[in-house]
Amino acid sequence: MEPEKKIKRYNRIIGQLSDLLPKTNNRLARMSTIVALLHHKMDGFFWTGFYFLHDDKLIVGPYQGPVACQELKKGKGVCWAAVEKKQTIVVPDVDKFPEHIACDSRSKSEIVVPVTNEDNEIVAVLDIDSTIYSNFSKDDGLELERIVKMIYS
Secondary structure, eight states: OOHHHHHHHHHHHHHHHHHHGGGOOOHHHHHHHHHHHHHHHSTTOOEEEEEEEETTEEEEEEEESSOOOSEEETTOHHHHHHHHHTSOEEESOGGGSTTOOOSSTTOOEEEEEEEEOTTSOEEEEEEEEESSTTOOOHHHHHHHHHHHHTTTO
């Protein structure tokens, strides 16, 4: 998708989320709504979901797509890299990422965005995989960071 078209689509999604998310304070419900909108409105989103940080593991939360890895052990993969670096990670080719965790071999690129609570502590990550190489850019990261901030606002 062309970058300008993608930004417009993110803006429409953010508008929809601005209407939907205030209807509940439940974080799990908000995450579920975010996942559903992103997964069905964005081209090339093959797996879209959250992993919760719990006892040195990342545990799968709301997601859409094929069956997920239920737990991600500490220190491996893109999700843990985002937690440890406390920043969004964009991976154009997952096969070139050291210790990538392949929950589904059809995934070719990935983006992971940390989710922070009111105390600015990382509590989860938003993980999105695509079957298309280089499907994510810095622009995706900026827009998805805007979206995950809506969970705790």
